[in-house]
Amino acid sequence: MKQIPPLVLDANAFIQAHRRFYAFDICPGYWAAIKWHYKESGVCSIDRVYEELERGEDILFDWVKKNLPKAFFASSAELDIVSWYRKLAEWVQAEPQFLPRAADEFAAGADGWLVAFAKARSGIVVTLEEFDPVIKKRVPTPNLCRAFDVEYLNPFDLLRRLNVELKWRPPSK
Numbered sequence: 469m470k471q472i473p474p475l476v477l478d479a480n481a482f483i484q485a486h487r488r489f490y491a492f493d494i495c496p497g498y499w500a501a502i503k504w505h506y507k508e509s510g511v512c513s514i515d516r517v518y519e520e521l522e523r524g525e526d527i528l529f530d531w532v533k534k535n536l537p538k539a540f541f542a543s544s545a546e547l548d549i550v551s552w553y554r555k556l557a558e559w560v561q562a563e564p565q566f567l568p569r570a571a572d573e574f575a576a577g578a579d580g581w582l583v584a585f586a587k588a589r590s591g592i593v594v595t596l597e598e599f600d601p602v603i604k605k606r607v608p609t610p611n612l613c614r615a616f617d618v619e620y621l622n623p624f625d626l627l628r629r630l631n632v633e634l635k636w637r638p639p640s641k
Contacts, residue, residue: 473619474542475630476586477513478595478609479520479578481623486528489623498627499531505630506540509596514523514544514585516578522616544581552584552616559615560607567604574607583612586619593620 480505490498505511517540521529547610560566560574574580586593613620621629 470604472510474510474512474586474589474591475505475626476582476589476593477511477517477623478582478592478593478597479513480511481626482517482521482532482595483524484506484596485623492527492531495634497533497632498623501627501630501632503535505632506536509630510591511626511630513541514578514582515541516544516581517541520578542585544585545635546588548588549581549584552587553580556580556584556612556616560612561613565602565604566607570604570606571582579607579609580612583609583616583618586613587616592619593618594626595620596622 485498486492489495492499502511518532521532544550557571557575557580560571560580566574582593582595585591593613594610595609597609599614600608601611603611610620612618627634
């Protein structure tokens, strides 16, 4: 049986989805699909994304605590992941495109760990960020993905890949 690559969600696949595209009250199917596809299709995230969500202390984090098992957020502390993270950090530091404060922001965030996890596990990063070949002030996740040959897609393409349909039905009378 072919191993399914993990589909690793960035914090923005939760936060922006909740705030902008897939609010719980108008699109519960998005959230149900994430929960279901954790077991069926390898949808997951990492512990550092969990920490970002936890800092929000809002209804999104409440949903995460109530609906996703702790195992959904894989550990980023394994040696192969740490090794890839070091390589990513060295690349960011050496890359002349990025300002020093971009490297500092990178070091403080979860994005590098997310890409390191995906690289170590042959996973696919799911993010709303977009590749930017000229940005200097921050390090977009897709830039890291491209530099380290990690596939990435956005949450809309995730739904397509998983064959998720968010269907409307008329209210019952």
